[in-house]
Amino acid sequence: MDKFLIRGGLPLKGKIEIGGAKNSALPCLAAALLTPETVTLHNVPYVKDLITQRRLLEDLGATVLTPELRTHKITAKGVDVYEAPYELVKTMRASVLALGPLLARFGQAKVSLPGGCAIGTRPIDLHLRAFEQLGAEVLLERGDVVARAPKGRLKGNVIDFEKVTVTGTENVMMAAALADGRTVIKNAAMEPEIDDLANLLNKMGARIRGAGTDTIEIDGVEALGGAEHTIISDRIETGTFMVAAAITGGELEIKSCVPEHLTAVIAKLRDSGVVVEEINPSTLLVRQGGSGLRACNVTTEPHPQFPTDMQAQYMALMTQADGESKIVETIFENRFMHAAEMIRMGADIHISGNTATVRGKTKLMGAPLLASDLRASASLVLAALCAEGETLIDRVYHIDRGYETIVRKLRSLGADIERIKTSVEETVAEPVAV
Ligand code: EPU
DSSP: OOOOOEEEEOOOEEEEOOOOOOHHHHHHHGGGGGGGSSEEEEOOOOOOOHHHHHHHHHHHTTEEEEEEEEEEEEEEOOOOEEOOOOOHHOOOOHHHGGHHHHHHHHEEEEOOOOOOOOOOOOOOHHHHHHHHTTEEEEEETTTTTEOOOOOOOOOOOOOOOOOOHHHHHHHHHHHHTTTTTEEEEEEEOOOHHHHHHHHHHTTTEEEEEBBBSEEEEEEOOOOOOOOEEEBOOOHHHHHHHHHHHHHHTTTEEESOOOOGGGGHHHHHHTTTEEEEEEEEETTEEEEEEEEEEEEOOEOOTTSSSSOHHHHHHHHHTTHHHHHEEEEOSSSTTOOOHHHHHHHHTEEEEEEEEEEEEEEOOEEEOOOOOOOSSHHHHHHHHHHHSSSSSSSEEOOOOOHTTTTTTTTHHHHHOOEEEEEEEHHHHHHHSHHHHH
C-alpha cells in the first residue's frame, strides 16, 4: 500500500486550482442512468471514487467515453443489468446512488446493502423507506436490497425525511423525476451538490423546484433526455487548502472555488484568526493573521452549517491555536479516528462521546501514522505539514478516493511530500489518481 512521506515545517505559498466536486460528480454520473441519450459531464475530478462509479455504469451496460481527462460522455442505452454487486458497493457506498435511477427507469434494481464503515454505521433505511413511499416493493435478499416498482413505474408522494440525508435526497430526487405525479421532499438536504444534481436533471427535462432549500418539489415526466453539464467546484478540497495555508503559516491563492458554498467554514476560520480575502467571486486569498490562531468551538451540522467533511481538518488547525476548543460531531458517530493519530504526534486531544476537546498550540512531531478514511487522511497530511520532522502516513488509498493529485498540488506550493510505493505488485494493483 502506498504511503506519504512528509517533512513538515515549510509554509505553503502560491496558487492552486480547485477541481470538480466528488460528491456532486458521483450522483451526476448515476443520473445518466435515467436516459438512453448521452449525458456529457465536464469537470469530473479524476479520483478513485469516480473511477469506481464509472466502472459501475459500465458493468450495468452503459458506455462511458472520456474525450478529455475530466469530461465523461455517458450513454446508458444498452443497460441490461440492474445490479450493483457487493464487490463494488463495499469499496464505495455511493454505489447506492444507482438504486433511484434504475428503479425509476427500469422498474427494478438490486444493490448490495452497504455495511458500516470507518466513520459510522451509515444505514440507508431512509432511502429504502422513501422508495416504498413511492410505491416500490423493497426486500432484503442475502445482503442485497431488491427493489421493484409494481407496474414498472413509481408514484409521486410526500417524503418527509426524519433526518437530513444527502444521498437519500439525491436518490429520491432521481427516482421521482420519472415517477407518475408530484413528489414533495420535506426536510431535504440543502448541500450545494443537491442543487447541482437538480440543475443537471432539469437540463435533462426533469421538473424540479426548490433544490437548495429544505422542500423540493418534483413533477415526474415520461422520459428524460441527454444534456451537457459542468460539475461545481469541490468545497471540501477548497476548505482543506484554506486550512493548509493557515496551519503552515503560508499564503495561498485558491482559484476556481465557490466561496458562497463555504460560508460557515470561512466564518469559522476568520473567528480562528485566519485572514480570508475574496479577491473575486471564484478566488480566495488565505493566510494566517498577524496575531496567530485562536481556539474556537465548532459543531458539525447539515449545510449551510459547518460540514462534517471539514471536521478533521479543523481539528488539525485547532492543535495549533491558542487556547482550548471543543469540536462536536453530530453527523457521524465514529468520526474521530484521526484524533488518536494526532495524539501520537503530540497533540493534546480528549474525546468524550461526540465531543473532542483540543488544547492548542502543541508542538507536533513527525510520526508513522495510519489513515482511516478520506477526510481523516487529509487532516493527517495537514498536521504533518506543520509538524517537526518526518511523518510517514500509511493507507493513503483513502485520500486517493477524493483528492486529485494531492501530492503534485502540495509540492507545487512548496510542501516536502512524496508518495512511496511499497512493492511492484501493489503499484500495479492499486489504481492511483494522477
Ligand atoms: N442516515 C441514516 N439513514 C439513512 C441515511 C443516512 O440514519 O438512510 C444517517 C447517517 O448514518 C448519518 C446521517 O444520516 O448519521 C447523514 O448521512 P447522509 O445520508 O447525509 O450521508 P451520505 O449521503 O451517506 C454524504 C457524503 C459524505 C458526507 C455526508 C454528510 C456523498 C457521496 N457522501 O454521505 O461525504 O460526509 O453526506 O454531509 O455525497 C466524504 O466525502 O468524505 C463523505 C463521507
